[in-house]
Amino acid sequence: MSNEQPKVSTVKELENFVAEHNIKTFKVGAVDIDGLWRGKRIAARYFLESVATKGTNICNILFGWDMHDEPIPNLRYTGWQTAYPDITLVPDLSTLKPVPWEPGTASVICDIHEMDGGRLELAPRALLRRIVAQASTAGYTPKCGYELEVYLLKGTADQLAANGFRDLEPFTRGNHTYSVQRDTASEYLIGEIREQLAAYGIYIEASNSEHGPGQFEVNMRYCDALAAADGAMLLKNSIKEIAAKHGCTASFIAKLSPEWAGSSGHLHQSLVDAEGDIAFANAEDPTRLSPVGEAYLAGVVDLAKDMTALYLPTVNSYKRTEGGSWAGSSSTWGYDNRTVAVRAIPSARAAARIENRIAGADANPYLVIAASLGTGLHGISKGLTPPAPMEGNAYEKAGPETALPNTLEAACGALENSNTARALLRDAFVDHYVATRRWEVQKFRSHVTEWEISRYLEHV
Structure with missing residues (x-):
């Protein structure tokens, strides 16, 4: 299958797309606060007749519950007090593509609109769209590339759940980071993932075994934010x-x-200026980022504490940043340094960029990019200057004043009390997001863990 994705903008082109790919079903959905893709499967005929142009309605409970579909109380946006009215999923046909591993199926990502036609500003994709538009107004096109780490486990999700998620068996055993020989044994699955995603229009430039048993990293191609x-x-x-x-x-x-090693979601990012040049490149001194790049970096570092709740969105997220774990845990930066929050990668040419190393693989990609881009643009607009770069081990050298929040509860407080974050993300989003994260904290606090039982049952 060709890697070129179809360009569909008219009804006739959509009809041709359906006929060419023998599409019977469309997977349509939008991303919620947790980064889950929620939606429906739509019959091709109904998609052509109505959904493609008018969208499809869905309950706004998508922004009123958690990832386990439990309604969150006391949300301002929606709840029992609003009777959970509809919102509309509006397909973005630029994202339309056949699903290679589901013959006869196509997928499309939707934007979320209120019933009056306006975009739902709480939606992560809407937030990112708005900040990308701000970059455009400032004369820049943001470019990003993700590195994501993932664990593969033997057994289906139902099988793991039936066993209480105990005695997990990783896809491969032991630590074999970058092992070409070990990768050969797993290539039948990892190779299929690369090939199927390439046919899907998602380009994994490289993959490798990572530090944990059954853990792999995939590097995605740089593209628009x-x-x-x-x-x-x-x-x-x-x-x-x-x-x-x-x-x-x-x-x-x-x-x-x-x-086992934690799973990161490192975000590489840069800006392209109005002339089409990489704004972070520094031809005069390729050992440093350009002044624009340094100001952008300064903004990301300066507001790292305020945005931690978006980079580390779950109770579990903070176990990854504990200690020397290859994760950014302080508001620090350095040149090609993997112990800091923001790694600067200077160059005289297009390779010039920064890497945000705080976020985990569990984070919502739209919110990670929105937070990084928004704070970087803030740094440019305010002409910020970064602090001195960290040399050596930031886990040992970074002082307590640079420490990022080390719990979700603390991160919620930092976000909630940040006037700058509120200006960048807007009050409605910050208040809603903080409420959903505090719900996660509440659910965790009320749960009795196996550790508590084994530690206290006999002795107290």
Whole structure:
């Protein structure tokens, strides 16, 4: 199958697309606060007759419950007090593509509109669209590339659940980072993932075994910011679907086991200026980013604490950033340094960029890019200057004043009390997001863990 994705903008082109690919079903959906792709499967005829142009209605409970579909109380946007009215999923036909591993099926990502036609500003894709538009107004096109780590486990999700998620068996055993020989044994699945996603229009430039047993990293191709978020979201869904066909479960949880490496979602990013040049490139001094790049970096570093709740969105996220774990845990930066929050990669040419190393693989890609881009643009607009670069081990050298919030509860407080974050993300989003994260904290606090039982049952 060709890697060129169809360009569909008219009814006739859509009809031709359906006929050419023998499409029977459309998977349509939008991304919720947790980064889950929620939606419907639509018969091709109904999609052509109505949904493609008018959208399809769905309950706004999508922004009123958690990832386990439990309604969250006391949300301002929706709840029992509003009787959960409809919102509309409006297909973005630029994202339309056949699904290679589901013959006769196509997928399309939707934007979310209120019933009066306006975009739902709480929606992560709408937030990212708005910040990308701000970049455009400032004369820049943001470019991003994701590196995502994932664990593959033997057994389907139902099988793992039936066993209480105990005694997990990884797809491969032991630590074999970058092992070409070990990769050969897993290539039948990892290779299929690369090939199927390439046919899907999502380009994995490289993959390798990672530090944990059954852990792999995939490096996605650099592209426009919105496309990068769309691609990362679809990649996570797609890897889960393809792994399931092999009787396996793929998980992007930040910390699967205390003994195993955490899974990161590192974000490489830069800006292209109005002349089409990489704005971070520095031909005069290729050992440093350009002044624009340094100001952007300064904004990301300066507001890292305020945005931690978006980079580390679950209770589990903070177990990945504990100690020397290859994850950014302080508001620091350095040149090609993998112990800091923001890694600067200077160049005289197009390779000039920064890498945000805080976010885990569990984070919502739209929100990670929105937070990084928004804070970077803030740095440019305010002419910020970064602090001195960190040399050596930031886990040992970074002082307590640079420490990022180390719990979801603390991160919620930092976001909620940040006037700058509120200006960048808007009050309605911040208040809603913080409420959903505090619900996660509440659910965790009320749960009795196996650790508590084993530690206290006999002795107290």
